[in-house]
Amino acid sequence: MTEWDMSDTAHILDDAEFADGDFVLVSADGVRFRTASYQLLWASHALRDAAAASSANERSITFTDAEIESADILRAFLRFITSGVLPVSRKKMGNPTNGLDRLPRLVRFLEKYQCHTAQRFAMVCVREGLRRGVCSPLCAFVTGATVGDDVTVTAALGADPQTWGASSAAESKALVMSAFKVNPFGDEAKASLEEGDEDAHVLDPSSMPFIAWSQTPGEYIWALSRAWKKARGPDGKGEGDLLWYFEELLRAAKDTSILALTTRQSTRPDSIPSVIGLSTA
Incomplete structure (x- = not known):
């Protein structure tokens, strides 16, 4: 850096x-x-x-x-510790991606710099915003997953599916279509891509916008993907079973991650450099 x-x-x-x-x-x-x-x-x-x-x-x-210590995140951090304001806009209520550009990065900053009280308060505010409809379930899910706050993650998945929002409102098709500058699928398939799936939920991993995918830790995406498929399968009950499947799968994923981490730690050197990337003057 x-x-x-x-x-x-x-x-x-x-x-x-x-x-x-x-x-x-x-x-x-x-x-x-x-x-x-x-x-x-x-x-x-x-x-x-x-x-x-x-x-x-x-x-x-x-x-x-540059990712979590940029001007927009420092400004959000200072606003939060001085005024208690999170970077979620009331004017964009109903937009599934409201807050996704800064809120997950802000809580990562709070975690990195050991802002323990501020981080706990931020997550309480996210859950309260979720309850009041200010913070979208997608934003709450990604923000909670970013710092391993499973209370917030499960609250997001437990929200009324009608509040999740449709993928068509979350992401411009320009990003998807940019991958097909030379369209190999024909005009009919191209038209389908441009129209998108109007009924797809943003918490459906196959329809989740890129900004959410890019910020969510792998074990959460994996658990949600498997849980979504299971809940929508012939033996599932749709969104009603999603949370139960997700919790079981996430627990298994974390158990596997802990085992792998323990193995890596047993072979790592005794001296580990600081993870805090800053300089003082």
Whole structure:
């Protein structure tokens, strides 16, 4: 990962919203945020430790992970710890992908930097948003899966299927059709792809939008795919059985993952570098 040179201020832009405070955060894409140190250091154990190693004149941290430490995520983080606001829009209620662009990445940031209280509160807010219809089941499922919060994941799958949303509303067909610039299937098949499946639920793995697939850990996608097939099979009862099948399959997947992790850990070196990708100045 590329680290920004703090001496080269030509590449650093100041955020208009967070412009005051005694602590500086610089995002991986070069945006500078100023905030009150007491709010920041209360929220994060890891950032508190990093701040202790920074300069006494102006404490600052430069982030390097472009995926979860970009300006949009730092802005969402600061809004959440100062105002309790999550990046889910009430104006987009009913859109299955509402919040998917930032919310899962925000909770990953909270987890990475040991914002334990903030992360727990964020997941409570997600479940409450799910109950009130502000947060879609798809967004709640992906967000919960991102940090292994199975309470939120099962709450999402247990929601009324009528609130899940249709795949046709979740993703432009342009992404799918871009894979078929030279269409090998003929005009009839091409028309079918362009129209999409109007009745497909976004929690059907075969119809789930790419933004959800790309952020969901493998064991959750695997369990949902198998559970969906089983629930929709001749012996299943549709969505009514989905949650039960999913929980059993996810448990099996996690048991397998734990076994594999234990095997890997037994052969790994004693010295492991820090996973926190930041530099202090």
